[in-house]
Amino acid sequence: MTTFQLLLFIIAGGIFYLFFKQLFSGNHPKRGIDFEAKTEDEQIGAINQPTKLFSRPTVAPTRIDQLFEMADIAIEKEDFDEAKKALGSALIIDGKNIHALQQMGFVSIHTEDFAEAKECYETLLSIDADDDMAHALLANTLHKLDSDTQALIHHKKAISLDSDYAPHYFNYANTLYDMEDKDEALVQYTKAYSLDTNLSEAKEMIEKLGGL
Numbered sequence: 001m002t003t004f005q006l007l008l009f010i011i012a013g014g015i016f017y018l019f020f021k022q023l024f025s026g027n028h029p030k031r032g033i034d035f036e037a038k039t040e041d042e043q044i045g046a047i048n049q050p051t052k053l054f055s056r057p058t059v060a061p062t063r064i065d066q067l068f069e070m071a072d073i074a075i076e077k078e079d080f081d082e083a084k085k086a087l088g089s090a091l092i093i094d095g096k097n098i099h100a101l102q103q104m105g106f107v108s109i110h111t112e113d114f115a116e117a118k119e120c121y122e123t124l125l126s127i128d129a130d131d132d133m134a135h136a137l138l139a140n141t142l143h144k145l146d147s148d149t150q151a152l153i154h155h156k157k158a159i160s161l162d163s164d165y166a167p168h169y170f171n172y173a174n175t176l177y178d179m180e181d182k183d184e185a186l187v188q189y190t191k192a193y194s195l196d197t198n199l200s201e202a203k204e205m206i207e208k209l210g211g212l
Contacts, residue, residue: 063093064090064093064094064097064100067086067087067089067090067093068086068090068099068100068103070082070083070086071083071086071087071090071103071107074086075103075106075107080107080110080111081111083103083107084104084107084108084111084113087100087103087104087107088104091104095123096123096127098124098127101120101121101123101124102120102124104116104117104120105117105120105121105124105137105141108120109140109141109144114141114144114145115145117137117141118138118141118142118145121134121137121138121141122138125138130161131161132157132158132161132162132165132168133158135154135155135157135158135161136154136155136158136167136168136171138154139151139152139153139154139155139158139171139172139175140171140175142154143174143175143178148175148179151175152172152175152176155168155171155172155175156172158171158172159172164195165195166191166192166193166195166196166199166202167192167196167199168192169188169189169191169192169195170188170189170192170199170201170202172188173185173186173187173188173189173192173202173205176188177205182209185205185209186205186206186209186210186211189202189205189206189209189211190202190206190211193206
């Protein structure tokens with residue numbers, strides 16, 4: 001073997017050594033694994049757009065979200081009947097949806113459908129018995145339905161749950177006033193005003209009842 005042949009043999013051996021080392025190292029590119037998404041919805045640009053940035057697909061709004069949007073637009077326009085239709089459909093999808101129940105109670109009062117409002121607030125309380133606003137709103141609704149004994153129970157419960165919220169006392173006082181219990185109404189109007197001096201309606205009622 002000549003020196004030149006020996007040199008070629010050494011070079012060939014080196015090439016084969018490097019080839020098999022790379023082959024068995026696991027570091028070579030693998031077929032079918034060009035991009036590994038970090039999240040399930042991650043996407044990559046098209047092959048003919050190598051400079052395009054990664055993007056995420058637009059998540060379409062759910063049907064209930066669409067109904068909430070329709071209700072919000074209707075309420076803004078004071079089209080409460082249309083809002084009730086949208087919210088009624090939302091409650092068919094999810095009868096325990098808190099936002100839908102709150103909104104339905106609100107629009108039902110505006111349309112003077114107090115029986116519907118009562119059902120909404122009772123359902124809210126079945127979900128969370130310590131929801132002071134649901135107690136207060138149910139009390140107001142019961143008063144509209146001439147169920148004053150039950151209304152007083154929920155007014156007192158709302159106050160016990162949040163004794164620093166002036167409107168709870170004011171609403172309680174309004175029910176007492178309509179029930180001709182004006183002495184106790186004055187006490188509650190005074191509490192409301194002491195907590196929030198911006199509550200001008202309370203001040204007016206106090207003056208009307210001979211307070212201040």
